[in-house]
Amino acid sequence: MSFPHLPVPASRNSTWPKSKIAKSIFAILSYSAMFSATHLATADEVEIEQVDLERILVTSEKRTANIMEVASSVSALFGQELVDSEVNSITDLSHLIPSLHVFSWGGRRDSNVFIRGIGPGLFTEPTIGFYVDGVNYGNNSIFDLELVDIERVEILRGPQGTLYGGNSLSGVINIVTKQPDEMSEFKAALSYDEFNSKRLKLAMSSPLNEDNLFLGFSVSAHHSNGHIKNVHLNKDFGARNDVSARANLRWLVNDNIEAKFVADFERFKGDSYAMGPLEQIKENPDQVQHDFEGIDDRDSLGLSATIDVNGENVDFISITSWRDWENDNSADQDTGHMAGYEFTSSTKEEFDQFSQDFRWSSKGNSAFYWLTGLYAYKSETTSNTHNFQDFSAFGMGGAISDYSITTKDDSALAAFGQIDYSLTEQITLTSGARLHKEKRKAYLDLDFYSQGTIVEYSGDKSFSEVLPKIALSYQTKNDDLIYGSYSKGYRAGGFDTLYPNQSKPTFEPEYSHNYELGYKALLLDNSLSLSLAAFYIQLKEQQVQQLLQNATIITDNAGKSESQGIELESRFKINTDWSLLFSTSYIAAKYKEYNSINFATFMPEDYSDNDLPNTPKLSANLSINHRGDLGNNLTLLAQIDNIYMGEHYFDAANTMKQPAYHLLNVKIGIEAQSWYTHLWVKNALDEYYSKVEFNFGFGVSTEAGNPRTIGITVGTSF
Template sequence: MPFSHLPVSASRNSAWPKSKITKSVFAILSSSALLSASHLATADEVEVEQVDLERILITSEKRTANIMEVASSVSALFGQELVDSEVNTITELSHLVPSLHVFSWGGRRDSNVFMRGIGPGLFTEPTVGFYVDGVNYGNNSIFDLELVDIERAEVLRGPQGTLYGGNSLSGVINIVTKKPDEVPEFKGVFSYDEFSAKRLKLAINTPLNQDNLFLSVSGSAHHSDGHLKNTYLNTHFGAHNDISARTKLRWLATDDIEVNFVVDYERFRGDSYAMGILDQIKENPDEVQHDFEGIDNRDALGLSITIDFTGKHIDFISITSWRDWENDNSADQDTGHTPGYVFTSSSLEDFEQFSQEFRWSSKGNHPINWLTGLYAYQSETTSHAHNFQDFSAVGMGGPTSDYSVTTKEDESLAAFGQLDYKFTDQLTLTSGVRFHNEKRYAQLDLDFYSRGMIVEYDGKKSFNEILPKFAISYQTLESDLIYSSYSKGYRAGGFDTLYPNQNKPTFEPEYSHNYELGYKTLLLDNKLSLSLAAFYIQLKEQQVQQLLQNATIITDNAGKSESKGIELESRFNLNTNWSLSFSTSYIAAQYKAYKSINFATFMAEDYSDNYLPNTPKLSANLSINHRQELDDNLSLMMQVDNIFMGEHYFDAANTMKQPDYYLLNAKVGIEAQDWYAHLWIKNALDEYYSKVAFNFGFGVTAEAGNPRTIGITVGTSF
């Protein structure tokens, strides 16, 4: 079977066919369901904290609102739900949210977020907005943070430029950490797994006085030698040695003014990409054969100050933030040790951003509610890169070195607003608009000796755009919500700095037209919530990456695409002991006009009607949670997460296919009032899957997903 048609999936245990894996998954889940049913009539119900389906309050729409009354597709996961599912990263978070897929591999630098089929290319601008406590993270290389002391995570699908300071083409991920308050509290969590990976999380909340000044400090430390082995150098591979911390100072200056000052810090140290030739990775998923060991090191510091003013008729908020991120990365790009076939890379990057947001909003229950804001953003990125190549074994030249120095600056100004007009108590019209101006500057100095090419470029580009939004919603007498909406999305153009073309080092903006129809309801005496959304997206002037005949990869506007699908989310509180949550999405995302050169064959091909990369057609998650009182002091906790990821492709040519796979996670433990101990297992069936796959003309390389992992987590709070 040729490389170009190899599926990028297999069972880690070849003696256990996929059909048996599938049957086993459903057998386990069926057993859990039967167990739950048997307990419904016999178990002594115990009062435990559950998500109140009638009052799931979110702030993603920039005002506190019930999620069942928000006329858009939005998901919310609360801190306890993340703890129960042993979620530590946004990749694990994405398994619980429909239409959200995060493809992370190697170090923390590469977190490519796809929403409804729309995502970035290699080292391009993010298509989603990522916010932590109201602060926009402007680079997808800093999305992969440790989730510590989280109050909730909110995910909005579709463009959100009329509500958020930063622009977003496909949606927003909004992380809200816990605010310090007047109640002293200490929380500590320690986990350990069979690969000797250790993770410690701490959170302290203390009032500095009882009236108006409160402090919280949270942090994490993660150490692992890695579960992989580099058999060529006979060393461990995949190590992590990470620490992060966040300090929040909350000051209630007056009855109307609240000030929050936040400082956060990260120091991540780890190995680089665990890539290898596909056949070798499938045969031995826990091994690599690199002759060069790379690193992925990150240091980040962030400061922000948020001022909230609560007026009689108008609320005002100011968010000022500064962030600095440095990354030192090197990798064995050829993923092997073949003489005469060597490709190693190293880069040192520095990213600094400053943003200021002002926002005003009406308050009270009036026929007209409005929100308006101003946003300013500035960032500078500097990169020093070096590539060493020796392709003499494949007839493409001997040892060469390429060096590059790039500086990019980005300045944007935006005015945005949204207005809700209630025609009646049941019928509401929403309209919004964003006026966006973006200026980009780049200075490139790239010496591509291996291609006999020197690129020097110094230029500026400016972009202006008006982005409208319209929605209409109707709330029935039974409080069901029916809505439809249209919004325009946009991603600015810019400068191609990966392997820029001397003749065309720039690319133009990308646009989307988004249509959505949704329905939300509460059933069974408000024990069951259902949210259903159907969407249709047209992408025009799509920014895609193309391979030229001289092996240069450029970003260009060469594509038109469409994405259509349906999403379903539900929660079911059977009683005070048992709860279920289910989410699923089906996405048909295809190119409609896209011609390029195949990365593997170097031949021109028409990719029209091919599926967009990194977009599973079908994905789903079913979580079952149970808490049962054992005596006056102890309770039993059980959690099962069944994650299904449908087939998808890693390339526009649709030659590298990842078949569907299942991840079964489970947890059982004992909980007391001020401590708990949980035994957990992830990927219980040890299913093989590839996180990513590439083919740059020399064969398919891939990185394996995480194997079955058994661990224990203990925690205390008082």
């Protein structure tokens, strides 16, 4: 497959620095990387983490297994690969993984993750499971954590209801952090870019005694004044002042028992959504004209304890976790300063969750493997929102304030099991099921003065589902894997707390059914890995946003969709110096049934056969990495990431379209045994693209993607 022609973009009209120094650095990076990419040097092996294609181990099936032997579509990126590609968040991660698209804008409040075209609606619950070291993060407002001291990130595509339960009907993101051991280690990295953004990352680990108690600690800090200007208030916009930390105490109780105790903390503070009218932002991507200063602040605290027992015949693991999250968010929703047109919002949220996971698994018999478990979850969410509206410029009345208080209590209980049975030496049957029960309770006090109504409602709803999975895999004599599978996903119903319908403030569950065929192989003397998957997904009783004739937005089960496509992922370890990572996906995802009122025109429309939003049809990434010997114990690093994002829509009506675009990232650096210096540029072509576009009847608003950014990272490790 070849990439479409890379256009040379027109210069963005902006006040971003275009100094001779910046241009010179960009030229040096580009030509150096191109030179490295055409000059194969012979080098001694350097002290750097290498990916062994024969032993890429993942825990996506709730056990450790070789990724080439897992009968499902799984991607894995390792810590060194994240560092080389300057990946700091899941938004960066989505550029490197096929079929993964993160719909995010503004600060760190909203991370809506789409896999294979399936994702959440506006301010609804996630459609993926998100886990860090086995701990479930149950709210998409806390997905955008800082990626520091990561062992690997695993992405499971397709419904994962059997092992992961509800809210995983499109897939799972599983983050595994590095664990402390008997080796002392210290790592530090400081990054700085042309927009005066500074990022510090530290990680250290050390044994606390001779052989059984180890401590790991990591911290990150990010400060930026923002590269955007609020020209109406004559202030900088886009500031970030973020800090996060994680401590991990690992205790080898005896030869068979291991305990881990983790505490993590985040404090993210910054400006709110950098949105404005579409044509205005396209003309000046570095400017907004807000008359209201919004904020996006988040505090998060988590505690977890993991007990792992290595039994004689059965292994046991217990994961207990508690998380607390608080968010203060306000925004200029009208994105301007027009007299008689004002819409601002302010929301304070609190979220607490507790989860308990017990799992037992067999060992010692390769022909028959079983896993079973019990899971319990409970969370409480409280939200206080104030909306101020003045639409008098459009003849829709003067200033009105709306207030709402919502409280939600969610709980879940589940029992699950999965069996792998070798029918022959080459054929394995995998089957499993999960009995998943959830209960949703809510209290709503909504004072819609703009509509002259007050809604007060309390109630509870219960849901019970059986989530099956079955797969058949065939291991060829060359150890290639061919598999076919079916799995079911599910997202519970609940209470519409955004703009609930007074007569029907609830909605029902939605379901996904995934059919998949796959092929995995190691080729060329195990230097080339190849993973290919074709899928077909039916999404039924889809939870979508509906606009009623009285301009009320509700969540309702009014949609039915299909998504089908193909994914290809390959690693090629050319030699000790060179490696290549290529991934691509093609997705045809469409509504089959969806009738609603258009948010912009207030007219009824049939969206059947329209493309699902936030789903690029074609996406691809080609990463080339070179590490070669420079002599004097120095190593040259050159990295090129070429990212192609196909055209996609932001709305169900398919009226707001993002054309295809490229993101070209380049890095060049010098590395020694205990230090390194990297120069890098992101979005080297300085392409314009929209992160998001909205239209609620007053014109299209958008937030621009990040501009070309040149930076430097220096680091040390010993």
